[in-house]
Amino acid sequence: MSRPIPRPSKPASALLVLTGLADREVLTRLIVTGCISATANLISLVSLSAELSGWLRGEVMDTPFLVFCASLIVGYMFSKRFVGLLLTTAFSALADTRRRFLRHVTLGSHGEILDLEAKQSFDMANYHLERIAALMPNLSIAANMALVALVAYAYLWTLSTLGATLLLGAAVLVGGWYVREAQRTRAMLGDAKTSELRMLQGFSELVGGNAEVKLGKSRRDELVAAVEADIASWEALKRRHGRSLGELFSWIATIIVGFSAVFVFIFPRMGAMSIAELPTVTSVILFLARPLSKFLNAVPDYVAAEDAANQLTALLAIMPAAEYEPSRLARAPRHFDTIELRGVNFAYRAGMRPEPFMIGPIDLTIRSGSVVGIVGSNGSGKSTLLRVIPLLFRPDDGQILIDGQPVETDRIEAYRDLFCAVFQDHHIFTRLPRGNGFDDDLFREMLAYLKIDHLVPETGDGLLNRDLSKGQRRRLALAVAVAEGRPIIILDEWTSDQDAEFRTRFANEIIGKLQSLGRTVIFVSHDGDLSAICDQTIRMVGGRMSAPEHNQNRQAASAPAGIDIIQAGPGLRADALACLQETE
Numbered sequence: 233m234s235r236p237i238p239r240p241s242k243p244a245s246a247l248l249v250l251t252g253l254a255d256r257e258v259l260t261r262l263i264v265t266g267c268i269s270a271t272a273n274l275i276s277l278v279s280l281s282a283e284l285s286g287w288l289r290g291e292v293m294d295t296p297f298l299v300f301c302a303s304l305i306v307g308y309m310f311s312k313r314f315v316g317l318l319l320t321t322a323f324s325a326l327a328d329t330r331r332r333f334l335r336h337v338t339l340g341s342h343g344e345i346l347d348l349e350a351k352q353s354f355d356m357a358n359y360h361l362e363r364i365a366a367l368m369p370n371l372s373i374a375a376n377m378a379l380v381a382l383v384a385y386a387y388l389w390t391l392s393t394l395g396a397t398l399l400l401g402a403a404v405l406v407g408g409w410y411v412r413e414a415q416r417t418r419a420m421l422g423d424a425k426t427s428e429l430r431m432l433q434g435f436s437e438l439v440g441g442n443a444e445v446k447l448g449k450s451r452r453d454e455l456v457a458a459v460e461a462d463i464a465s466w467e468a469l470k471r472r473h474g475r476s477l478g479e480l481f482s483w484i485a486t487i488i489v490g491f492s493a494v495f496v497f498i499f500p501r502m503g504a505m506s507i508a509e510l511p512t513v514t515s516v517i518l519f520l521a522r523p524l525s526k527f528l529n530a531v532p533d534y535v536a537a538e539d540a541a542n543q544l545t546a547l548l549a550i551m552p553a554a555e556y557e558p559s560r561l562a563r564a565p566r567h568f569d570t571i572e573l574r575g576v577n578f579a580y581r582a583g584m585r586p587e588p589f590m591i592g593p594i595d596l597t598i599r600s601g602s603v604v605g606i607v608g609s610n611g612s613g614k615s616t617l618l619r620v621i622p623l624l625f626r627p628d629d630g631q632i633l634i635d636g637q638p639v640e641t642d643r644i645e646a647y648r649d650l651f652c653a654v655f656q657d658h659h660i661f662t663r664l665p666r667g668n669g670f671d672d673d674l675f676r677e678m679l680a681y682l683k684i685d686h687l688v689p690e691t692g693d694g695l696l697n698r699d700l701s702k703g704q705r706r707r708l709a710l711a712v713a714v715a716e717g718r719p720i721i722i723l724d725e726w727t728s729d730q731d732a733e734f735r736t737r738f739a740n741e742i743i744g745k746l747q748s749l750g751r752t753v754i755f756v757s758h759d760g761d762l763s764a765i766c767d768q769t770i771r772m773v774g775g776r777m778s779a780p781e782h783n784q785n786r787q788a789a790s791a792p793a794g795i796d797i798i799q800a801g802p803g804l805r806a807d808a809l810a811c812l813q814e815t816e
């Protein structure tokens with residue numbers, strides 16, 4: 233008989249889970265530490281109020297001053313430990329979430345990362361995480377205060393059952409009201425956040441498209457009006473939220489003072505409490521006021537943190553799973569003669585377009601040391617193919633083989649390590665990839681060859697995208713790619729931002745230089761006839777490729793097939809080298 237599958241229970245609080253506080257062991261330690269701190273606080277209160285009532289009765293009590301001092305010190309130490317434990321647990325768990333982002337970004341599928349980037353999901357996730365981190369100190373103090381209030385309340389119960397019952401009634405009343413208000417303000421905060429996000433989006437359009445916005449008044453007016461509307465709605469909601477919170481806190485303060493007055497003025501007259509008991513009970517109530525108000529003040533913060541935790545949990549759920557486990561990677565082959573694409577199809581996932589674009593079937597053989605040119609009109613799928621070849625986009629059908637062996641998931645990282653690329657939207661990193669096998673001499677040589685050596689600091693580090701022109705950026709990216717020493721270089725419309733000199737040099741010299749360094753070159757171009765510089769030319773039309781055009785004459789001039797990668801790339805990364813050598 234099959235047993236029913238237990239349904240996963242939804243955790244009561246996303247915040248507790250995200251901050252690592254749902255862990256039973258941590259919770260137990262927190263409760264024990266908190267209770268010791270609260271009890272020590274209570275002992276100092278009891279000794280203080282006993283001494284006080286003794287003085288009022290004209291008796292000097294024999295309350296040991298040492299007990300008071302010792303409990304005060306113990307209370308201080310355990311409060312500190314409680315808050316410290318809560319914060320260190322929460323911040324470590326939040327840092328682990330950041331490490332999780334890192335893992336998703338590095339090991340998740342490239343396509344999914346691009347989708348998330350387009351939706352700014354990583355920015356949003358970091359934003360929510362930062363909100364939680366900012367609220368944690370207040371919340372941890374409030375949690376400690378809640379325990380102190382709880383123990384003090386238990387003491388009040390022993391002093392005046394009527395008073396404690398009345399206080400409980402008042403707390404339930406205020407608490408209910410508070411929860412209702414918190415729910416209302418939560419909705420308000422949600423609306424304010426939506427306006428805030430729209431406003432941030434508007435700002436980034438105004439900054440990102442600043443040149444266009446400055447030139448076009450009507451577009452600027454439209455964008456500015458939209459941002460202004462969001463600022464106004466954010467302002468109105470925040471003000472309403474602030475006002476209702478202010479009202480609530482004033483009411484709570486009034487209720488606490490009014491409640492103390494009932495004890496002082498009414499109870500002794502009713503005979504519900506003796507004059508002798510009055511100072512003790514009043515001091516407990518006054519003592520309770522501080523932790524209670526601290527606790528209540530933190531409720532909106534808790535609501536905001538819980539909201540951020542829910543949003544962050546939802547974003548974590550859509551983060552891409554790891555494509556492979558790095559520790560289980562098999563080794564790549566030492567040499568490659570050919571890379572083959574057999575019956576490869578790839579389709580983008582459904583997005584805004586009614587029909588997602590697809591390429592394929594692609595059948596293609598790339599020989600080591602050869603030059604492959606890809607041509608075609610805009611939107612024909614050239615750049616998509618350039619990302620499929622190194623398996624950045626993984627085919628839906630078909631296979632990619634290296635020397636006749638399919639590249640399975642466990643070899644994907646080593647396979648990708650054969651490639652470096654200058655894509656159209658390439659990124660200039662602020663640091664050079666100096667880790668393994670980066671050839672500094674070749675880098676400087678390439679910079680001089682590409683006429684940008686005077687623009688790049690000796691260290692090569694610290695450049696940002698804006699420090700160079702578009703064409704110079706592409707030249708720098710090419711110099712870095714060559715110095716990295718990987719055997720295959722992918723170039724996507726490298727000449728599109730180049731001047732006449734470099735357009736000519738690309739065809740006449742640069743491709744030849746890369747080949748003389750033993751590199752296989754795969755490039756996309758819109759420039760006319762590539763037959764003179766390519767061993768094979770592929771034409772893309774609406775995602776399909778025409779039969780490759782081979783240039784036999786050129787083939788004879790190119791580097792021999794089956795070139796040894798280790799000789800081919802002067803600065804081949806040491807880790808790839810190690811992988812490659814091991815499988816020899």
Ligand SMILES: Nc1ncnc2c1ncn2[C@@H]1O[C@H](COP(=O)(O)OP(=O)(O)OP(=O)(O)O)[C@@H](O)[C@H]1O
Nearest residue numbers: 346580583589608609610611612613614615616617
């Ligand atoms: N991330 C994406 N999600 C969905 N569709 C995409 C994505 N990127 C590109 N496409 C679609 O794929 C098609 C091919 O794009 P691709 O960039 O490969 O064309 P291309 O031949 O390189 O064009 P161009 O010469 O303009 O650079 C386009 O119609 C585009 O809309």
